Amino acid sequence: MIVTSYDYFLQKYDLALLLKRYKEIILIPHSDDDDYLLNHTVRPLLDKFEKVHLVTNPVYDKRNRVIYELVVRKNKSIRITTVYDFCERFLKKVYIPDDITEINPNLLSVPTFGRRVRYPKKIIDVTISIVLFLCTLPLWILSFFRIKLQSPGPVFFYQERVGMDNKLFHCIKFRSMGLDAEQNGAAFSKKKDSRIFPYGSFMRMTRIDELPQIINIFRRDLSLIGPRPERLVFTETFDETIPYYNFRHNVKPGITGYAQVMYSYGAGVYDARHKLMYDLYYIKNWTLFLELKIILLTAVVIFGKRGR
Structure with a gap:
């Protein structure tokens, strides 16, 4: 070839x-x-x-x-x-040109999710979220006390993210970093990040810190599966440097997603472009099988402790 x-x-x-x-x-x-x-x-x-x-x-x-x-x-x-x-x-991903001026004819338009997709996704979101909350309630209680012991301050961390149709919402997580984590401005988290306290590192590795986003699902800010919501300061840069980046905002973002399970940890424009290839494939080619496959692969990532 x-x-x-x-x-x-x-x-x-x-x-x-x-x-x-x-x-x-x-x-x-x-x-x-x-x-x-x-x-x-x-x-x-x-x-x-x-x-x-x-x-x-x-x-x-x-x-x-x-x-x-x-x-x-x-x-x-x-x-x-x-x-x-x-x-x-x-x-099984969409080609994103390296040049902002290059056109991918397969991306002249990316459809939003119609009723055929929204209804089964909503059933999956609500059902799994309720089950997940009930099954993980002991972890919520444990995390509450461990965070308080290792890093005094709020247990929950609220961060503004870009959602569907570019609308902003507050993403809820268990706090995994110290209170002064962004005193020098917004930055991508990275492996072996010194801003993360010990239990915070464990939460990030096992994705426990993501559990409060179940509340975002009930608020209709998030779906269980979808493109990962990013911060406005990053999406503004990506919109200017990555072709078709704004198409990912045609659907609700998700707690986990195709890009999250198919692409290894990364940050910056290069990695955002690679992740977008998977996100747009998911949007263009959604099937119930793909949705369930992502849920299964997410479980593999969690239990394999392949945290970010």
Whole structure:
């Protein structure tokens, strides 16, 4: 398989998945000298295989035509797929261009959830939230006292987040950081964050700190599954630097989501773009099976203690 696009959208999980299907994957990154790159990278490898799957990005039309001519000249069998279709069909995520001006034709519009989706999601949200609250009530009580002992101050942490249709709401969590955590301004949390007290670290690893968001579900701010709600200071930056970022606000955000279980911990624009690929796939291709799959994968993450 030959991919004529930036290789940033292929993660380790993607490569492992593709190597089960293809013998070799050739990534053609951006270059100002395509002729040299093709002659020294692609041509020698074409002799090894009889069939070639060319994944093209129309932005690099010249490069695509040169590869196609090389393949045909060698009487090889070639299959051509755009990177937009390839990502959704094989990698189960939506291709987000690196360039803010590049257009993904599969994203001319992203539908909001209609009744067919909203009703089953609402049933799942309410049912699981009630069961989860009753089953975890001892953890609420335990967390109340442990937080008070290790970090005097409020037990709950209220933070303004961006919800559906860009409306702001207060996300409720168990406080896992000291009271002076943001004295130097807003910042993404990170692994081994010095602002987090010991029990706070345990809560974040096991996702116990997320439990109070059940209240947000009852308030209709959140859904159980959906794009993770971000802070306004970050979404404003992402809207300016990541194509189609605002599409994720077409639906309610969630306590957990497709991006949360498919993409490892990360922060910043690079990781936000990768997560958006999964979020938009979830919105575009919602099914009850996908919803239940995310719930199951979330349980695997929690019990595997793969915290953020």
